[in-house]
Amino acid sequence: MKIVEGTITLKLPEGSKEVLLKNLYLSCDPYMRLIMTKGSASDLGAFTPSSPLTGYGVSKVLESGHSDYKKDDLVWGFTKWEEYSLVSSTQILFKIEHTDVPLSYYTGILGMPGVTAYVGFFEIGSPKKGENVFISAASGAVGQLVGQFAKLTGCYVVGSAGSKEKVDLLKNKFGFDDAFNYKEEPDLDAALKRYFPEGIDIYFENVGGKTLDAVLLNMRVHGRIPVCGMISQYNLTQLDGITNLANIIFKRVRMEGFLANDFYHLYPKFLEFLLPHIREGKVVYVEDIVEGLENGPTALVGLFSGRNVGKQVLVVARE
Amino acid sequence: MKIVEGTITLKLPEGSKEVLLKNLYLSCDPYMRLIMTKGSASDLGAFTPSSPLTGYGVSKVLESGHSDYKKDDLVWGFTKWEEYSLVSSTQILFKIEHTDVPLSYYTGILGMPGVTAYVGFFEIGSPKKGENVFISAASGAVGQLVGQFAKLTGCYVVGSAGSKEKVDLLKNKFGFDDAFNYKEEPDLDAALKRYFPEGIDIYFENVGGKTLDAVLLNMRVHGRIPVCGMISQYNLTQLDGITNLANIIFKRVRMEGFLANDFYHLYPKFLEFLLPHIREGKVVYVEDIVEGLENGPTALVGLFSGRNVGKQVLVVARE
Numbered sequence: 168m169k170i171v172e173g174t175i176t177l178k179l180p181e182g183s184k185e186v187l188l189k190n191l192y193l194s195c196d197p198y199m200r201l202i203m204t205k206g207s208a209s210d211l212g213a214f215t216p217s218s219p220l221t222g223y224g225v226s227k228v229l230e231s232g233h234s235d236y237k238k239d240d241l242v243w244g245f246t247k248w249e250e251y252s253l254v255s256s257t258q259i260l261f262k263i264e265h266t267d268v269p270l271s272y273y274t275g276i277l278g279m280p281g282v283t284a285y286v287g288f289f290e291i292g293s294p295k296k297g298e299n300v301f302i303s304a305a306s307g308a309v310g311q312l313v314g315q316f317a318k319l320t321g322c323y324v325v326g327s328a329g330s331k332e333k334v335d336l337l338k339n340k341f342g343f344d345d346a347f348n349y350k351e352e353p354d355l356d357a358a359l360k361r362y363f364p365e366g367i368d369i370y371f372e373n374v375g376g377k378t379l380d381a382v383l384l385n386m387r388v389h390g391r392i393p394v395c396g397m398i399s400q401y402n403l404t405q406l407d408g409i410t411n412l413a414n415i416i417f418k419r420v421r422m423e424g425f426l427a428n429d430f431y432h433l434y435p436k437f438l439e440f441l442l443p444h445i446r447e448g449k450v451v452y453v454e455d456i457v458e459g460l461e462n463g464p465t466a467l468v469g470l471f472s473g474r475n476v477g478k479q480v481l482v483v484a485r486e
Numbered sequence: 487m488k489i490v491e492g493t494i495t496l497k498l499p500e501g502s503k504e505v506l507l508k509n510l511y512l513s514c515d516p517y518m519r520l521i522m523t524k525g526s527a528s529d530l531g532a533f534t535p536s537s538p539l540t541g542y543g544v545s546k547v548l549e550s551g552h553s554d555y556k557k558d559d560l561v562w563g564f565t566k567w568e569e570y571s572l573v574s575s576t577q578i579l580f581k582i583e584h585t586d587v588p589l590s591y592y593t594g595i596l597g598m599p600g601v602t603a604y605v606g607f608f609e610i611g612s613p614k615k616g617e618n619v620f621i622s623a624a625s626g627a628v629g630q631l632v633g634q635f636a637k638l639t640g641c642y643v644v645g646s647a648g649s650k651e652k653v654d655l656l657k658n659k660f661g662f663d664d665a666f667n668y669k670e671e672p673d674l675d676a677a678l679k680r681y682f683p684e685g686i687d688i689y690f691e692n693v694g695g696k697t698l699d700a701v702l703l704n705m706r707v708h709g710r711i712p713v714c715g716m717i718s719q720y721n722l723t724q725l726d727g728i729t730n731l732a733n734i735i736f737k738r739v740r741m742e743g744f745l746a747n748d749f750y751h752l753y754p755k756f757l758e759f760l761l762p763h764i765r766e767g768k769v770v771y772v773e774d775i776v777e778g779l780e781n782g783p784t785a786l787v788g789l790f791s792g793r794n795v796g797k798q799v800l801v802v803a804r805e
Binding site for chain 2: 401
């Protein structure tokens with residue numbers, strides 16, 4: 168990744184049906200690493216070498232050639248990693264109607280990661296009160312929400328994360344019942360047996376690899392594993408082999424991969440559920456905000472070593 | 487395993503509520519290997535060292551202390567690997583009402599493997615006409631039925647098996663669209679791409695290991711993997727590592743382990759569906775019949791090297 172400077176005219180081309188955006192907040196998301204590998208995950212789109220990265224962001228409309236949008240509308244959806252972008256109206260997902268919450272939230276709790284947590288936990292996870300929920304990468308953009316949704320549902324919730332600071336956040340800010348630093352657990356199976364002596368009903372999968380393999384030894388009968396991501400594997404050339412999959416047979420476990428993309432029709436219902444909780448302080452959100460497009464590459468790369476604490480947001484402009 | 491001879495009195499103990507059975511057909515099933523490993527799959531029951539193996543079988547009632555059963559009833563359910571067994575009435579699953587089909591079928595097509603194929607394909611697999619279905623261990627007790635159910639549903643069906651004889655059965659007897667010998671495919675990914683250029687909608691998983699890893703590279707969006715078994719792994723001390731699981735995320739694939747045990751309430755519906763097809767010759771079934779309890783250990787062990795062709799049945803007595 169490199170920064171390219173240039174001058175453009177902030178004017179929609181004559182007769183264009185596109186929308187000219189000023190980008191405010193850009194979202195650093197793990198899936199972006201996947202589509203940098205040629206041939207992999209092509210369903211998620213692909214980057215074009217020597218063109219700006221594309222990704223989720225919050226933007227302000229400067230000029231619109233499409234009747235759905237007008238000057239000064241705030242929107243979120245797919246934009247490009249640049250100060251100003253010309254995008255097709257189909258790239259814009261939603262107009263932002265509620266601005267009493269931080270605008271950056273539309274890259275996180277009220278954006279793709281929020282929808283991911285919501286559908287992954289409620290639709291794919293089918294949680295029931297009293298169930299045991301384990302979440303990996305639990306302080307991340309998605310994990311911190313899944314944990315809070317699980318507590319709202321009346322579940323017992325334990326999360327794993329990669330530092331003492333993150334473990335403290337899980338226990339003290341997000342209300343997890345317990346949490347541990349996976350880097351300090353030489354035997355993940357033993358750690359899970361300590362926190363879940365009766366086993367795990369729902370494992371919200373964000374990391375893959377050794378954590379998944381240990382979880383498979385600790386699932387309860389009819390358990391569910393919503394598979395949101397496997398971030399531990401995205402930068403490996405030699406992938407970890409999962410050896411305990413046969414456990415899903417006798418335990419009758421359902422593992423299901425999903426993408427928020429398939430569920431945006433639920434966005435109004437999602438907002439109706441979540442906005443009151445945010446306003447009442449019953450669901451909180453931690454962001455790791457980095458200022459300036461020039462710091463974007465470092466912020467994005469940092470996701471894969473867990474440098475960020477909470478949702479990684481990149482500020483291009485505040486309004 | 488060893489054969490133990492002894493003499494018993496064929497009489498129900500005074501006041502017993504148990505059922506005295508004469509065992510006719512015993513079923514050799516892959517899950518039996520799993521419960522021979524201490525601590526694994528304990529949900530499926532466990533064998534007691536120095537006691538007869540337990541398993542599915544077809545038996546005739548000699549004497550009954552329970553009002554649900556009477557002398558000469560034919561039943562199927564859990565029995566023991568011996569000539570005569572005293573069992574609790576709860577071990578018997580069903581009374582056999584239809585005897586115009588071979589009695590041995592109640593260890594296979596009309597027994598647990600049949601229910602497994604039925605619920606795995608229809609309930610877990612959610613098939614749609616025109617979808618692409620791949621089945622491993624496709625000539626086995628379950629696979630041969632899944633393929634025929636898939637053809638009845640209007641799917642394109644390919645199976646893999648471990649010999650030319652089995653591949654011929656798949657193509658010529660069971661009506662699969664195509665089939666291949668996995669032992670002759672040095673590159674399973676390439677083989678799957680040859681048979682499924684547009685990818686696989688449903689993979690009916692019987693084997694695990696390298697086949698599963700190759701399948702994961704070839705699943706279509708919203709594909710399903712009913713996980714019935716992973717027989718390639720049951721005798722390994724060093725399990726194969728599955729490295730391509732992350733594909734279930736971008737492809738939004740559902741993998742689901744299941745056991746027939748959870749679905750016996752569907753047995754009447756299953757019989758209503760399957761009996762007419764059997765009678766009309768629209769669904770056929772190949773059994774590998776071994777005579778004599780003394781040949782049981784060899785028959786059971788043979789499952790794990792694919793010695794059997796079709797459902798492995800052990801005849802103890804014909805009536």
